[in-house]
Amino acid sequence: MRFLLTLTLFLVHWLAAGQNNASLIQESVQLEQNANEPAALDKLKQVLRTEPNNYYALWKSSELYSRLGISQRDKNNMLAFYRAAQKSAEQAIRVQPNEADGYYVLSVAMGRLALAGPNKEKIAAVKAIKTNAEKAIRYNPNHGRAWHVLGKWHYEISSLNFVERTAVKLFYGGFPESSYQHSIQAYEKAQKLEANFALNYLELAKAYHQTGQDAKARTLLQKLASLPTRTGDDNRIKAEGKALMKELE
Structure with missing residues (x-):
């Protein structure tokens, strides 16, 4: 009883x-x-x-940690947000290893850490970012934001300077295949799958500009300015897009 x-x-x-x-x-x-x-x-x-172990709360909190981290003015606070994003994403994957969102947010967290952290962290993250973005796409081929991360990976790898490229070669025993064209292809795929994703408009415009396709870049930036503001980060993205548009005029 x-x-x-x-x-x-x-x-x-x-x-x-x-x-x-x-x-x-x-x-x-x-x-x-x-x-x-x-x-x-x-x-x-x-x-x-x-x-x-609530899967949604884990992967979504990771995404929000990454999104909020970029607005932190203190570098240590920024890195703390990104590491919290990484931790939540890794736990999400342990809970649901066959779902796309956990791998997607882990690729985002690793990407943010790579851009904000020291060079050794950037180099160590190179493989993990691409691997996790590709896993997300494997589990959900229509995951627009995972395609965006893959596009960002190709763009950043293609933009590495000589010293960074040398370090990557030494760390991995070779340099990973990448190009601005691969970046554009992934960004364009992301745009088809998620037409209102503001960050993808900005990054695709940068890739077009990098490859001399300024007319396409301007068209995208005009569309970016008219998109609805859906996240707290969209105002920053639109402001950056406006600044890039001035450069291209």
């Missing part, structure tokens, strides 16, 4: 926690849609306190 009572109380508590977490996730989605990422992340943290 005592065992049944204990079991009943546990089930009631578990069901209540599950219902509360579902509400918290809905609130997080709404807050993100209203470009309030810090509050959205706080809701997901609340979910993870009682349900640490």
Whole structure:
């Protein structure tokens, strides 16, 4: 009898926690849609306190950590956000190793760490970024943002200077195949799959400019300016696009 009572109380508590977490996730989605990422992340943290293996909360919190990290003015704070993004992504993959989103957000976190961290961190992340983006695409070939990460990888690898290229060769025993054209192909694929993804417009415009296709770059930047603002980062992206447009005029 005592065992049944204990079991009943546990089930009631578990069901209540599950219902509360579902509400918290809905609130997080709404807050993100209203470009309030810090509050959205706080809701997901609340979910993870009682349900640490909630897959959605793990991968989405990783994405938000990466997105919020870029706005941190202090370099140490920025890196802390990106490392938190990496940790959440790795846990998401452990929970659901056959789902795309965990690999996608891990590739994003590693990419942000590579761009913000010291050179040794950038070099060490080169392989992991591409590997995880490709895994995300393998599990979901229509994952537009994973295609975007792959495009960014090709762009950044193609932009490495001589010293960085030499370091990559030494670290990996060779230089990975990459080109601006591969970058453009991946970005264009991402654009077809996710037409309102502002960051992809900006990065594709940069790739077009890098390859002398300024007319295409200007067309994209004009479209970028007219896109709806969907995240807190979109204003920064549009401002950068506006600055690039001035360079191309």
